[in-house]
Amino acid sequence: MTKAKFWTVGQIDATGVRGPHEKELEDIGFSEDWTISIEMFPEVNIHMAYTYLGDEFGDGIEAEFKFFLSGERACWVPGEDSATFIDIVMDFMERKIKRIEPFENHYEKKTELMEKVLKQRSEPFTFLKDNDIKKLATFLSAKVWKVDNGWQIRKEFFPKIFIDIIWSEQNDLDIKFSGDNLSKNIESYHIEFIGIFFLNHILRFITVNNINKDLPDICYKMFSRYYTKNIGNWDHRTR
Numbered sequence: 001m002t003k004a005k006f007w008t009v010g011q012i013d014a015t016g017v018r019g020p021h022e023k024e025l026e027d028i029g030f031s032e033d034w035t036i037s038i039e040m041f042p043e044v045n046i047h048m049a050y051t052y053l054g055d056e057f058g059d060g061i062e063a064e065f066k067f068f069l070s071g072e073r074a075c076w077v078p079g080e081d082s083a084t085f086i087d088i089v090m091d092f093m094e095r096k097i098k099r100i101e102p103f104e105n106h107y108e109k110k111t112e113l114m115e116k117v118l119k120q121r122s123e124p125f126t127f128l129k130d131n132d133i134k135k136l137a138t139f140l141s142a143k144v145w146k147v148d149n150g151w152q153i154r155k156e157f158f159p160k161i162f163i164d165i166i167w168s169e170q171n172d173l174d175i176k177f178s179g180d181n182l183s184k185n186i187e188s189y190h191i192e193f194i195g196i197f198f199l200n201h202i203l204r205f206i207t208v209n210n211i212n213k214d215l216p217d218i219c220y221k222m223f224s225r226y227y228t229k230n231i232g233n234w235d236h237r238t239r
Helices: 007-014 022-026 080-097 114-119 123-127 130-140 188-208 217-221 226-231
Strands: 034-041 044-052 065-071 143-147 150-158 160-167 172-178
Touching: 007 022, 007 065, 007 080, 007 226, 022 114, 022 130, 044 080, 065 080, 080 188, 114 172, 114 188, 123 188, 123 217, 130 143, 130 150, 130 188, 150 188, 188 217
Parallel strands: none
Antiparallel strands: 034 044, 044 065, 143 150, 150 160, 160 172
């Protein structure tokens, strides 16, 4: 069995320089008190390792979290996206434990940032083809289907919390959030960030499956520094 490779956010954001502890990360075994692993996307896995350093008498109480990523596509995603996703997951967990409902709950209202993101990322959807449906669904672990003059893509990111991406041939891109647990467990600005990460990953699929085509510049900006430097083959497109 092939041993999993684990990444830190710093490694993914770096420019290919090997750190002094890289071999340790490759050989890591989780000996922590417990570890939570969550799939951001297929082959993009996040591991949150918790260690308690105190004793049963309450002396020297100290604890720490360490975060690692694994999967064949873990290094595709910029470290900034992964780190923000981790922060959102931690907030989600805290709310579940403490039973705190979100303060920001404007799920129907798009921020200025989201409006800009939708406008920037619409054009690449023209490169999706009918025979991409199954491949894209697998790539995202999502439901993908054709609608009138366009596409709809739905993914459940947390239990009963869904994000839908809708695109029409008129080059209009929209996003919707839904689910029974939406207003109970996650801030509206957090689910909006996850929606942006969802869109970014769709653009990664479009990019790697149309590598010889003249894609919009935004497509080449969706990848980590590590991927762009060591794997991506589009130096002429980065500017």
